[in-house]
């Protein structure tokens with residue numbers, strides 16, 4: 001496992017451009033290989049979030065105008081004319097205790113650019129009734145909560161690029177991570193961290209968790225992903241470097257679809273742990 005994911009230079013997944021081969025490779029009749037439709041040998045990704053405690057992909061999408069604004073600002077400010085695929089930005093939330101200086105924007109993370117503050121306001125509105133209250137309060141601290149350092153990381157992926165499976169750094173980031181997908185969808189894989197796979201079935205906070213230790217989930221363009229608890233600490237997440245994703249059809253009755261990746265931007269918000277919030281310090 002690569003624990004450095006998302007920190008410093010991104011660990012890019014290699015370009016495993018469509019390895020075209022028939023799914024049923026047991027067939028020894030060579031002619032029939034050419035009769036089969038060409039289907040990449042990728043697992044078929046699901047569209048419904050798997051039963052990993054603390055993982056949420058609510059059935060709600062960013063409005064296209066907000067996506068346009070964020071994507072064009074990110075490109076203009078951080079990527080155009082530069083050989084970069086990642087930028088890290090920092091803000092500090094205010095507690096709201098000082099009504100004179102702590103306005104709504106500052107409470108989201110003073111220092112972050114305005115378009116990311118707009119994104120955070122939007123996320124706080126749409127997530128309010130769609131995730132458990134305790135998690136909502138972790139992501140959007142209530143009035144009077146102590147100030148915290150918030151990191152926004154923007155990743156740019158060209159088709160064929162991904163990110164190596166990783167757990168976001170344990171000694172740098174706290175619980176409660178929000179990510180949005182812009183301009184393109186992609187498959188995100190989740191793999192259970194080996195050390196905690198102690199038995200076939202595991203209980204987590206009273207929930208019975210299935211024994212499946214890998215899931216491939218399709219994150220559509222403009223979707224919102226939340227990682228917390230087991231999903232943040234007990235599972236790696238990664239994006240296979242591919243130009244196409246094989247995804248179950250929306251009604252599950254039809255054949256899976258092969259979806260071409262576009263150039264994807266993601267914005268991920270995380271809390272820096274106390275002591276890890278020295279801006280500009282070297283990443284471990």
Ligand SMILES: O=C(O)CCC(=O)C(=O)O
Pocket residue numbers: 005006007153155163168179180237266268
């Ligand atoms: O691009 C994404 O959605 C994931 C990014 C990520 O996992 C990270 O930066 O740690």
Ligand SMILES: [Fe+2]
Pocket residue numbers: 005006166167168237
């Ligand atoms: Fe990550």
